[in-house]
Amino acid sequence: xxxxxxxxxxxxxxxxxxxxxxxxxxxxxxxxxxxxxxxxxxxxxxxxxxxxxxxxxxxxxxxxxxxxxxxxxxxxxxxxxxxxxxxxxxxxxxxxxxxxxxxxxxxxxxxxxxxxxxxxxxxxxxxxxxxxxxxxxxxxxxxxxxxxxxxxxxxxxxxxxxxxxxxxxxxxxxxxxxxxxxxxxxxxxxxxxxxxxxxxxxxxxxxxxxxxxxxxxxxxxxxxxx
Amino acid sequence: xxxxxxxxxxxxxxxxxxxxxxxxxxxxxxxxxxxxxxxxxxxxxxxxxxxxxxxxxxxxxxxxxxxxxxxxxxxxxxxxxxxxxxxxxxxxxxxxxxxxxxxxxxxxxxxxxxxxxxxxxxxxxxxxxxxxxxxxxxxxxxxxxxxxxxxxxxxxxxxxxxxxxxxxxxxxxxxxxxxxxxxxxxxxxxxxxxxxxxxxxxxxxxxxxxxxxxxxxxxxxxxxxxxxxxxxxxxxxxxxxxxxxxxxxxxxxxxxxxxxxxxxxxxxxxxxxxxxxxxxxxxxxxxxxxxxxxxxxxxxxxxx
Numbered sequence: 001x002x003x004x005x006x007x008x009x010x011x012x013x014x015x016x017x018x019x020x021x022x023x024x025x026x027x028x029x030x031x032x033x034x035x036x037x038x039x040x041x042x043x044x045x046x047x048x049x050x051x052x053x054x055x056x057x058x059x060x061x062x063x064x065x066x067x068x069x070x071x072x073x074x075x076x077x078x079x080x081x082x083x084x085x086x087x088x089x090x091x092x093x094x095x096x097x098x099x100x101x102x103x104x105x106x107x108x109x110x111x112x113x114x115x116x117x118x119x120x121x122x123x124x125x126x127x128x129x130x131x132x133x134x135x136x137x138x139x140x141x142x143x144x145x146x147x148x149x150x151x152x153x154x155x156x157x158x159x160x161x162x163x164x165x166x167x168x169x170x171x172x173x174x175x176x177x178x179x180x181x182x183x184x185x186x187x188x189x190x191x192x193x194x195x196x197x198x199x200x201x202x203x204x205x206x207x208x209x210x211x212x213x214x215x216x217x218x219x220x221x222x223x224x225x226x
Numbered sequence: 227x228x229x230x231x232x233x234x235x236x237x238x239x240x241x242x243x244x245x246x247x248x249x250x251x252x253x254x255x256x257x258x259x260x261x262x263x264x265x266x267x268x269x270x271x272x273x274x275x276x277x278x279x280x281x282x283x284x285x286x287x288x289x290x291x292x293x294x295x296x297x298x299x300x301x302x303x304x305x306x307x308x309x310x311x312x313x314x315x316x317x318x319x320x321x322x323x324x325x326x327x328x329x330x331x332x333x334x335x336x337x338x339x340x341x342x343x344x345x346x347x348x349x350x351x352x353x354x355x356x357x358x359x360x361x362x363x364x365x366x367x368x369x370x371x372x373x374x375x376x377x378x379x380x381x382x383x384x385x386x387x388x389x390x391x392x393x394x395x396x397x398x399x400x401x402x403x404x405x406x407x408x409x410x411x412x413x414x415x416x417x418x419x420x421x422x423x424x425x426x427x428x429x430x431x432x433x434x435x436x437x438x439x440x441x442x443x444x445x446x447x448x449x450x451x452x453x454x455x456x457x458x459x460x461x462x463x464x465x466x467x468x469x470x471x472x473x474x475x476x477x478x479x480x481x482x483x484x485x486x487x488x489x490x491x492x493x494x495x496x497x498x499x500x501x502x503x504x505x506x507x508x509x510x511x512x513x514x515x516x517x518x519x520x521x522x523x524x525x526x527x528x529x530x
Contacts (some may be wrong), residue, residue, distance in 0.1 A: 014281050018498075196530050
């Protein structure tokens with residue numbers, strides 16, 4: 001046990017910050033059509049949540065499900081996998097979340113109507129907009145070039161944050177089903193970024209905290225922040 | 227401090243410095259080597275690690291820099307290149323770059339077996355051979371003592387069949403020294419790899435004397451504790467003794483401290499910068515500190 005406590009997170013990360021960031025530039029170039037599709041899906045999802053229709057919600061969840069599946073294969077397995085052995089586990093996690101999203105979207109389940117408009121749901125809208133539009137730009141503040149930015153739909157972190165935001169717009173049972181993995185990923189992402197000394201390591205865990213608080217507020221009638 | 231004659235008698239000074247990469251008119255400086263006790267094969271005292279630094283995948287710009295690093299390594303008379311299946315794409319990067327180099331003479335290819343399954347060991351080793359593009363490894367080590375009983379049996383059979391030059395086990399960060407000591411006493415090892423540097427000297431107490439006693443070569447990893455020791459030292463001017471052992475930088479002094487221990491065969495610093503590789507390789511030449519100077523170096527460093 002004493003041996004294990006002597007390890008730091010960086011001891012398990014076999015790549016440097018430069019390499020990790022460089023991966024996104026290569027990834028975005030290699031899969032540039034997906035890069036554009038992810039952005040379009042993100043912008044479309046903003047429109048869908050504003051319309052507040054059940055059909056739109058199914059389409060949105062299906063789109064998110066496909067994004068998670070894409071990231072599992074293209075990013076974790078194809079791009080990160082050759083550099084980090086744990087990427088296979090990450091891919092499994094993302095595939096599982098994809099399955100959950102697609103199941104909710106496609107199976108003939110009784111999909112409850114949209115939740116009542118409330119402060120947290122509007123904050124959820126704002127969080128979704130931030131995940132799609134602003135989160136990628138945070139990379140610029142960390143001296144990353146535009147081709148290497150992490151974008152919604154193709155990069156794991158903004159996609160997880162956006163999915164957390166969508167939880168505030170869903171009924172409680174669905175939110176409970178769909179937000180644990182995105183929240184867990186945000187935690188993993190922050191640990192990973194901290195391990196490679198990224199100045200933005202705090203971003204995913206802050207978004208996770210915000211997303212969980214908003215979900216709790218929305219689904220528990222304002223126990224917090226009343 | 228060792229004088230030149232002592233140094234030559236204690237170490238095999240090989241003049242087989244690769245001239246590739248040296249400026250015209252440059253004089254080849256003999257590279258310090260130490261013999262592997264079990265085989266007598268001389269090894270340059272400065273090798274290189276690949277943890278993090280060579281895990282760059284297919285990034286063309288990063289690969290070009292790694293090619294230059296390898297070129298500088300061989301030009302400086304380097305020998306041991308140490309990697310592991312745990313290091314992501316590092317083995318594949320080596321396999322991609324080594325054939326492109328004009329000069330790889332002296333390469334001592336060392337990797338590890340890193341799997342919990344004894345049965346999977348040979349499969350992983352075969353994959354490492356394929357990735358590196360080598361017919362056989364000069365050294366195979368059990369990574370961090372993972373499933374070491376099973377893997378050592380495999381490695382012993384491979385060594386007996388001539389499928390690997392040497393075998394060993396590794397640990398790092400000063401962990402599992404008691405287990406390592408037990409294995410060193412019991413098993414016919416050619417090499418052990420452990421963490422040893424001017425700030426992490428626990429190995430001096432039992433493991434290094436035991437390695438000398440048992441005739442086991444020692445590879446010292448983390449000679450700079452990643453970059454931490456250099457960050458501590460660099461703001462301070464080099465003490466006067468640095469010039470006595472031919473060191474122009476703290477990195478060279480830290481490396482010479484490590485490889486001057488009689489039991490240490492070589493150190494394996496890792497770098498992602500060509501200039502740092504040249505600086506490291508310069509520590510493979512010139513005089514080494516004697517026991518008295520080593521004590522002084524450790525004391526001076528602790529006072530920084």
